[in-house]
Amino acid sequence: MINIKSIYMIYYDGFKNMTVGKTLWKIIFIKLAVILIFLKYFIHDKQFKTEYTTYDEKVNFVYENLKSKE
Amino acid sequence: MEEHLVDWSRAQFALTAMYHWIFVPLTLGLGFIVAIMETIYVKTGSQEWKKMTKFWMTLFAINFAIGVATGIIMEFEFGTNWANYSWFVGDIFGAPLAVEGILAFFMESIFFAVMFFGWDKVSQKFHLISTWLVAVGSNLSALWILVANGWMQFPVGMQFNPDSVRNEMISFWDVLFSPVAVSKFLHTIGSGYVMASLFVVGVSAWYLLKGREEMFAKKSMIVASTFGLITSLFLVLSGDESAHQVALKQPMKLAAMEGLYEGRTEAGIVGVGILNPAKTLTNDEDPFLFELEAPYALSLLGYHDIHAFVPGMKDLVYGNKEQGIITTQEKMDKGKLAVKALEDYKEAKKANDMVKAQEARVILEENMRYFGYGYIKDPKDVVPPVAPVFYAFHIMVTLGGWFTFLFAALLYLSMKKDISDYRLLLTSAIWSIPLGYIAGEAGWVVAEVGRQPWAIQDLMPVGIAATKIATTNVMISFFMFATLFTLLLIAEIKIMTKQIKIGPNGGH
Numbered sequence: 242m243i244n245i246k247s248i249y250m251i252y253y254d255g256f257k258n259m260t261v262g263k264t265l266w267k268i269i270f271i272k273l274a275v276i277l278i279f280l281k282y283f284i285h286d287k288q289f290k291t292e293y294t295t296y297d298e299k300v301n302f303v304y305e306n307l308k309s310k311e
Numbered sequence: 312m313e314e315h316l317v318d319w320s321r322a323q324f325a326l327t328a329m330y331h332w333i334f335v336p337l338t339l340g341l342g343f344i345v346a347i348m349e350t351i352y353v354k355t356g357s358q359e360w361k362k363m364t365k366f367w368m369t370l371f372a373i374n375f376a377i378g379v380a381t382g383i384i385m386e387f388e389f390g391t392n393w394a395n396y397s398w399f400v401g402d403i404f405g406a407p408l409a410v411e412g413i414l415a416f417f418m419e420s421i422f423f424a425v426m427f428f429g430w431d432k433v434s435q436k437f438h439l440i441s442t443w444l445v446a447v448g449s450n451l452s453a454l455w456i457l458v459a460n461g462w463m464q465f466p467v468g469m470q471f472n473p474d475s476v477r478n479e480m481i482s483f484w485d486v487l488f489s490p491v492a493v494s495k496f497l498h499t500i501g502s503g504y505v506m507a508s509l510f511v512v513g514v515s516a517w518y519l520l521k522g523r524e525e526m527f528a529k530k531s532m533i534v535a536s537t538f539g540l541i542t543s544l545f546l547v548l549s550g551d552e553s554a555h556q557v558a559l560k561q562p563m564k565l566a567a568m569e570g571l572y573e574g575r576t577e578a579g580i581v582g583v584g585i586l587n588p589a590k591t592l593t594n595d596e597d598p599f600l601f602e603l604e605a606p607y608a609l610s611l612l613g614y615h616d617i618h619a620f621v622p623g624m625k626d627l628v629y630g631n632k633e634q635g636i637i638t639t640q641e642k643m644d645k646g647k648l649a650v651k652a653l654e655d656y657k658e659a660k661k662a663n664d665m666v667k668a669q670e671a672r673v674i675l676e677e678n679m680r681y682f683g684y685g686y687i688k689d690p691k692d693v694v695p696p697v698a699p700v701f702y703a704f705h706i707m708v709t710l711g712g713w714f715t716f717l718f719a720a721l722l723y724l725s726m727k728k729d730i731s732d733y734r735l736l737l738t739s740a741i742w743s744i745p746l747g748y749i750a751g752e753a754g755w756v757v758a759e760v761g762r763q764p765w766a767i768q769d770l771m772p773v774g775i776a777a778t779k780i781a782t783t784n785v786m787i788s789f790f791m792f793a794t795l796f797t798l799l800l801i802a803e804i805k806i807m808t809k810q811i812k813i814g815p816n817g818g819h
Contacts, residue, residue, distance in 0.1 A: 247432075250432075251424070251425070251428045251429055251432050251433070252424060252428060254428065254432070255424065255427060255428025255429075256428075261369060261372075261373065261806065261810060262372070262427070264806060265372065265373060265376035265377075265806070266376070268376060268377060268799075268802055269376055269379065269380075272377075272380060272381075272795075272799065273380055275795060276380055276381075276383055276384060277380075277383070280384065280387060280788075280791075281387060288387070288390035288391055289390045289391070289394035289397060289398065289778070290390055296475075299398055300398075300474075300475055300476050302394070302398075303394070303395050303398040303399060303476050303477075304476045304653075304657065306395045306775065306779075307395070307399075307476060307650070307653065307775065308650075308654055309647070309650050309651060309654065309685070
């Protein structure tokens with residue numbers, strides 16, 4: 242039966258012995274930093290969920306956009 | 312809504328989705344190819360198969376690592392650029408995406424670690440199960456997002472709530488088992504399996520042409536060409552069902568796919584054709600400069616009946632009394648009633664007039680299925696761009712035919728002869744790798760450009776779905792995403808080719 246220490250050692254040894262994996266993890270971290278920090282806070286900073294926080298605000302915003310354009 | 316803003320918002324989402332679809336199919340298919348190879352290793356105990364499994368697993372990991380989280384950007388875009396859409400779809404989108412994240416992604420991630428780090432640390436059986444679960448997990452991720460997309464093409468299982476101005480799911484099972492969602496899921500994952508098979512046979516072909524890793528390449532070729540042939544044939548069946556669903560639920564898309572302006576019975580499929588750029592809905596120009604048609608095939612494909620009437624774009628816009636097709640103008644009138652009824656309902660509720668509110672609600676519900684038509688300005692606007700849809704469809708099908716032949720030829724020659732002697736075929740296998748990606752992207756062009764002008768078929772046009780934000784913001788983010796994704800793609804190609812050059816004897 243696998244115990245917690247064994248599980249930990251699988252990850253520890255795995256990460257320690259990575260070769261191409263090290264490069265991939267660097268890319269993953271850079272990518273996540275760009276996506277989750279830079280893009281989220283500088284490009285997609287104005288999110289519908291955060292600009293209109295209450296239920297009524299959301300409903301009213303969308304309703305105004307759905308009203309007849311004529 | 313300013314037209315440029317809508318077009319840039321469209322372009323931005325299309326760019327993100329198409330780049331995302333470069334990474335995803337290889338994950339979908341290579342996961343299973345690796346699992347098959349490891350199964351052979353466990354059954355035979357052959358170290359050769361273990362080495363092969365680990366090599367392809369490394370390439371799987373590279374693709375997975377580069378591609379992971381690229382889909383998150385689309386979620387951000389929903390919130391910024393498509394606010395009306397993201398609220399209007401209610402929990403229809405939210406539920407499948409939540410399940411995707413919680414179940415599928417975590418399952419992939421947990422067993423991914425065992426798959427890579429668990430060699431010789433966990434039992435062979437547990438390791439093999441982990442590899443299969445990574446493959447299954449990635450396909451489960453695809454299921455939920457394709458269910459969401461299927462709902463956009465054929466909205467079911469919901470009821471529109473005028474108080475919240477959003478659609479509320481009333482039947483999760485109707486959404487999950489919608490025939491459009493099911494056929495879309497099967498066809499899309501099938502395309503991933505074919506693309507992965509092309510990748511493996513292409514890389515194996517490279518080794519054979521270089522005179523390297525002969526045993527490894529030949530065995531990989533047999534596994535991948537078998538998997539590719541089976542899944543290519545599956546793709547034909549699932550594609551047939553997808554086209555049948557399109558005929559029933561999105562006939563305008565089918566008409567655009569075939570450049571069919573005038574509907575007819577016993578309609579043929581254009582096997583090869585060049586559209587006449589001068590042809591429009593209102594003139595009498597010939598739709599084609601050149602065409603080769605397979606008779607009866609479109610009626611058969613669309614309706615499983617060689618005598619069936621297939622409506623053309625003109626029938627769907629101007630109506631066809633004989634075939635029971637109402638005009639787009641009638642749909643627009645019903646749509647306007649629905650939109651007005653929503654406003655009347657809101658006003659009545661504000662004034663606390665429950666009688667008027669109820670009357671308005673009845674009109675809204677009677678006309679809700681044409682709600683989106685209330686925003687269409689001209690009946691001709693419901694026709695999608697014909698050329699991209701037509702050519703994308705024909706490119707996809709033609710390439711699909713080529714892939715089937717390629718897999719069959721490679722499998723036969725690998726089993727019966729010495730495949731190394733067939734250098735032209737091996738070279739064509741290498742070049743078929745990018746063709747696989749082109750076919751996959753072409754399929755998405757058919758699905759999504761063919762859906763225009765709708766964000767949600769008949770309920771919400773793209774122009775209403777988009778948020779009013781500054782066009783320059785969208786343009787800036789478009790070019791930023793293009794740069795980011797291109798850099799990721801270059802990184803993937805560089806790391807992959809380096810690993811391929813190292814070969815199966817390299818580390819991971």
